[in-house]
Amino acid sequence: MVMVLYDGSFEGWLTAVFEIYEYKLADVQFAQEHACNLSMFHSRHTVQTNAAKARRVWQSLVQRNSIDAANAVYHTFLSEQQGIDAVLLRYMQHAFKQQKPVETDYSHPSVITVIQTDRKVRREKHRMEAFIRFQLTGDGLYYAIAEPDYNVLPLISRHFEQRYADQRWVIYDGRRKYGIYYDLKQVSTVQMQFSQQVQASAIQQAYDENEQLYQQLWQRYFSSVNIKARKNTRLHLQHMPRRYWRYLPEKMPEGR
Structure with a gap:
């Protein structure tokens, strides 16, 4: 052997x-x-x-x-x-x-x-492209956290580079402890090691002052277009499994 x-x-x-x-x-x-x-x-x-x-x-x-x-x-x-x-x-x-x-x-x-x-x-890959939600930090960086089942960050970088070509952003894989960073010129891989507790508090402190307002507006918009009479929980979970909710602003308690 x-x-x-x-x-x-x-x-x-x-x-x-x-x-x-x-x-x-x-x-x-x-x-x-x-x-x-x-x-x-x-x-x-x-x-x-x-x-x-x-x-x-x-x-x-x-x-x-x-x-x-x-x-x-x-x-x-x-x-x-x-x-x-x-x-x-x-x-x-x-x-x-x-x-x-x-x-x-x-x-x-x-x-x-x-x-x-x-x-x-x-x-x-397609789910990550649909469910990634960026949040704006005080220094103008758009930041998103995800925990995909598979290592798909290399597959989604082109999609976000083309779609958000005019802004700096980073997508961090919380499971694999690395991210992809776009600096307005190219995408590169970055390594970041910190605990989830430190991660949550540090990012919260770095948010832009208007970010919480934007999240609340997004939550209200989501609620307004969600017609209760047509609610189909099974179909909703099929298209948006619960494991993705953790980093979706529309799934967080309003006023968080």
């Missing part, structure tokens, strides 16, 4: 796939370097992320299948499900072995997993 250690990034994983073929590694397991616990029965292969190797694997997948298939692999990786890197390796091995595209080969277990997981991640 060979334990393949990589840095946890998608580029690092693509590099690992390249080196599995390069060094003819068999019977492999993946582990991220910071969370590795080797047993005495494992040998180790440490991967140094290499952009050129990663690009070759990506381009090969696109050429043999399609850009949609390659994107599905990327989305599946972002799901962060346990053991998904090994599932994706089997998908890649299957794809490289066949003489035709495998993205619709529903007889192969790894293909089915990728199709299903890709669909879930894309659904979460």
